[in-house]
Amino acid sequence: MNFPQRAFPSSTLATSGGISTAMLENMSFPYELPALPYAMDALSPVISENTLRFHHGKHHQTYIDALNKAIDDTEFQAMPIKAMILASGAGGKTEIFNNAAQAWNHAFYWDSLCEKGGGDPSPILKQMIDASFGSVEACRQELLHAAVTQFGTGWAWLVLEGKKISVMKTEDADTPLTSGMKPLLAIDVWEHAYYLDYQNRRKDHVAGVIDKLINWKFAADNLA
């Protein structure tokens, strides 16, 4: 096997303010599981240590492993992860897209949460949210609604489009990256994200995440 070395300067790769996302974006083939930006028990009780062990150690790891298998000896192998997501999505390479997008979405999701999160965003982000939604509370409600109404598997997102901040939901592995939006925050609503702690009660889980775990600083860093 031959592993082409990348010629991308790190500045074009490191576009995220988050630890997990930056780790993943700076990796090259073969990819490894990016570390969580906090301890396994840091998000408890909203997200238990048990859930994180499975979600990070099994689910995220499986996407990484499947990605390496899918891109081995293909033209995608030499691409940075974001470019790989866009190219495989546009080229109808479903297996590569699903695993690359889930690898990235999960890293971005870990960074979207933090111990003692929630509360209000910093002034600049708050101002933009007020301008887009009317209030931070209205933004929270819209995010909750998107997360609860995404039927089946998928994600709820806070995204930046031009100067406007909006909420969107995506199915399965789909990511706002493919529609040219800038993700600010992600909430995973696949059942594996909450089944051990909340079973069928997705709304209780998402409400807890928004109230107690959302990393507004990460969202603000992503504005840049």
Add this chain to the structure above:
Amino acid sequence: MEHTLPALPFAMDALAPHMSKETFEYHYAKHHQAYVTNLNNLIKGTDFESKSLEDIVKSAPAGGVYNNAAQVWNHTFFWNCLSPNGGGAPAGGLADAINKKWGSLDEFKKAFQTSAVGNFGSGWTWLVKKADGSVDIVNMGAAGTPLTAGDKALLCIDVWEHAYYIDYRNLRPKFVETFLNNLVNWKFAEANFA
């Protein structure tokens, strides 16, 4: 008409340890019930109120009414695909059709396993009978159902994570394997094929 949650064709603990009582307490009593409740709420005061469940599934546009109606129908069908004395082999015309398509029951199981494990995200994997009498395996997403595709449903497995997370966590392959070896109700599939 007011839709109701049909009774399970076995006791909640009848499939343990392959599918635990706890799984049915959620999958049947919470998830299936929620689809019934949501459907009743959504069709109140609409033309769908006078239609049968199958007619709603076949005529509703993509969206809430379709999703909930199809999920009510799919889950009822899925419970019938399970049996405390499941597994083994099909007989009669269905056995012949499976052998004709895949060569052997083992090859069918391999193909079904691969499809169900590869059904990305939430959805259903079906064994169907086509108009020409042949059988095939079809993967469908979230609330997909053969009712809308014109194929006759013979057998299915729910591969939403809620179907296996309590008993198998992330190990969907183990769940599908157990379904094929220990739970599948071939009598039900044979009756659907006839």
